[in-house]
Amino acid sequence: MSGLWLVAQREIITRGRTKAFVIGLVVSAVLVAALAFLPKLFSGPDSYTVGLVGGQSQALQPALTGPAKEMTIAVREFPDEAAASDAVNAGDVDAAVVDGRRVLADGEVDRELGLLLESAHQTVQTQRQLADAGLDAAKVAQAMRVTPLEQVSVGADARYASVRVGIASLLVMVLFFLLIYSSMYVAMGVIEEKGSRIVEILLTSIRPWQLLGGKILGLGTLALANLVVIILAGLGAAVATGFVAELPPGMTGIVISTLFWFILGYAFFAALAAALGSLVSRQEDANSVLTPMTMLMTITYLVAYFSAVQPGSAVARILSLVPPFSSMVMPVRMAGGEVLAWEIAVAAVLMLLATVGTLLLGARIYQRAVLRTGGRVKLTEVVR
Numbered sequence: 001m002s003g004l005w006l007v008a009q010r011e012i013i014t015r016g017r018t019k020a021f022v023i024g025l026v027v028s029a030v031l032v033a034a035l036a037f038l039p040k041l042f043s044g045p046d047s048y049t050v051g052l053v054g055g056q057s058q059a060l061q062p063a064l065t066g067p068a069k070e071m072t073i074a075v076r077e078f079p080d081e082a083a084a085s086d087a088v089n090a091g092d093v094d095a096a097v098v099d100g101r102r103v104l105a106d107g108e109v110d111r112e113l114g115l116l117l118e119s120a121h122q123t124v125q126t127q128r129q130l131a132d133a134g135l136d137a138a139k140v141a142q143a144m145r146v147t148p149l150e151q152v153s154v155g156a157d158a159r160y161a162s163v164r165v166g167i168a169s170l171l172v173m174v175l176f177f178l179l180i181y182s183s184m185y186v187a188m189g190v191i192e193e194k195g196s197r198i199v200e201i202l203l204t205s206i207r208p209w210q211l212l213g214g215k216i217l218g219l220g221t222l223a224l225a226n227l228v229v230i231i232l233a234g235l236g237a238a239v240a241t242g243f244v245a246e247l248p249p250g251m252t253g254i255v256i257s258t259l260f261w262f263i264l265g266y267a268f269f270a271a272l273a274a275a276l277g278s279l280v281s282r283q284e285d286a287n288s289v290l291t292p293m294t295m296l297m298t299i300t301y302l303v304a305y306f307s308a309v310q311p312g313s314a315v316a317r318i319l320s321l322v323p324p325f326s327s328m329v330m331p332v333r334m335a336g337g338e339v340l341a342w343e344i345a346v347a348a349v350l351m352l353l354a355t356v357g358t359l360l361l362g363a364r365i366y367q368r369a370v371l372r373t374g375g376r377v378k379l380t381e382v383v384r
Contacts, residue, residue: 007214
């Protein structure tokens with residue numbers, strides 16, 4: 001086992017110090033953190049300034065600045081319509097209400113502000129008309145106040161549906177990027193060592209399975225560290241923006257399951273990449289020999305992306321149990337909605353068995369092909 005740990009340590013130190021890894025780590029963390037700020041950037045402002053002209057407009061102030069308002073409304077009074085119009089054009093106020101009848105704005109009134117002004121206008125006018133009719137507005141409001149209907153969901157909780165879809169979609173992209181990126185690194189490392197014939201020297205001191213296992217373990221540790229940094233960056237940005245309050249319950253379980261399924265998916269695809277990479281000796285032949293793996297990963301990504309939008313569909317439920325699709329589809333389903341415990345258990349067992357089988361087969365192919373330099377080695381010949 002010492003040989004395996006030595007190879008893993010070598011991969012971590014060698015790859016972890018490269019500019020490509022450091023830059024990729026920083027860029028991925030920044031991109032994920034930036035995505036958490038997008039809802040805040042594209043949402044409306046947290047406060048508005050409204051101008052009021054005339055006594056009837058000033059009656060709107062209590063309705064606009066009441067304590068139960070989600071938005072902060074600042075009110076400015078103007079002597080006439082001309083002064084209010086100049087303030088709107090200058091950008092000093094977002095809108096101005098004239099005599100309780102017209103709203104002045106530079107272009108179209110912001111949708112949220114327009115709804116607030118209309119609601120305040122309706123409240124003031126209703127109270128005035130009730131007073132003119134000799135009715136007590138407070139008693140009328142009390143008589144019209146009824147207890148709202150209690151909403152009870154008999155299905156899945158849909159309060160966080162849109163947030164879950166967003167998290168699942170982001171998870172698909174992150175998992176696909178890290179899995180294909182790290183697996184390619186494993187294949188390129190195998191081809192590089194075989195082409196330069198360094199592998200012949202290494203195998204005089206350690207066994208083939210130790211060299212292969214150490215490479216997969218070392219690069220997997222770096223990939224897992226990258227995933228942890230991305231998750232921490234996303235959660236940190238969510239806390240900074242206040243978006244964490246809108247996250248669905250069970251985020252701890254989602255994070256842990258993501259790490260678990262990533263480890264299984266990485267072990268599967270990394271072993272496959274190493275086996276296929278050992279068939280060639282030149283980097284130029286890498287794309288052709290790795291095509292089956294990249295196609296399989298692309299199909300898995302497309303299925304996982306569909307599952308992020310439709311986590312309860314038959315396709316998502318079936319393929320979330322089938323390796324290697326389950327490595328990406330199951331964590332996406334868990335982030336997008338409720339998943340039965342037996343489905344998770346079956347998917348985990350099947351994926352674990354498939355991963356162990358791929359590791360054993362990949363190690364056998366690697367052992368038989370890595371020392372055969374020259375032209376491309378046929379996979380069927382190595383398997384026989």
